[in-house]
Amino acid sequence: MPPLSHPPNSRKITNPVLKDEVVFIETSQESNGRHSLVEVLLSPGGGNPLHYHREFAEEFVCLEGELSVQLDKEIIRLKVGESATVPVHRLHRFFNQSAEPCRFECRITPGFPGFEQFLQIVYGLAHDGQVNRQAMPKNPFALGYVILISGTYMSGLMAALQPALTWLGRQAVKRGIGSTLQQRYVSIE
Template sequence: MNWTAEQIAAMQATHPVHRDRTQDNALAWLRTGEETGGEYSLLHSDSSPGFGVFPHFHTRYTETFRVLDGALDVRISGTARRLASGDEATVPLRAVHEWHVTEDGRAQFLVEVRPAFPPFEKWLAVLQAMANDGLTHPDGRPRQLSHAALILVDSDIHLTGPARAAMPLLHLVAARARRRGVDRQLEQRYWRAP
């Protein structure tokens, strides 16, 4: 993944930025699955110190992280590594992984998702906007179980360890939320809204 600073800047100029003012983060999908024919999508993140995600895995796409500035502490399949500017790491299918921006300062990084997974694109943007309306905890977790279930299930984010036992329940909660139209309400309010 060898994008130049000029290419990244050009993509940023034509794609919306999704900001979470609570956690002081900004995400932008620089390339969507729609734009690449489903081959991949490309996310740019400008994240605050300490920001990160809990251990999880995906069954439908891989992720490749490339740090542009700052540093990320990543753990992939039990192996911990610090990624500094220019470093890259790929998360294979079903590999348990987590990452956090180091406490030293902000980090800017790219995440390439292969193949593209449009629900993941949508729900990450929705989650950013939900935070601004107080619908998430300070650490970014949705306050309502139905919202969390929709985001996890539809984005192919699988919990690990003892929490993995909750996945069948989350599938049921997500299905119920879809029947009630909760997904459409969130999409209408936060996804591609004018």
């Protein structure tokens, strides 16, 4: 088995496909469940698709450059020091529409270990060449598993796939795939 994609005690993970990095500032366990706090370096053109969360809110604070946050149909362009909060059940995405990288903090309240594990697994799979060009796991059971644990619900066409992805995630748990992914990639708790 090849070595871990990131050193076991490192708090920084990188995604070679997206050319992004995440630093874990404070995990849910470290904050006694109050929040999960990460700092993200997002490449120009980087971001994620529209989605929502049922169990946690997100706050984005721009630290460097410019971060765009879409809330439903509204796009908010955050400059250094500005923030936006996304309540539970609110359709949103973040992205970098500038030509320069941006750096921002993302605070998830309450803390959500599954989201922290999702990041580590997907970034680890990216290092191992096991993701597509959108940095999503190629293996359908791995994809289902990370969607299952992340607390993320998709919108649009992807929302129609959510039940199938949830089923694949549950199958990944039953077959031990989830446990293997956890053991291989999750080192920050």
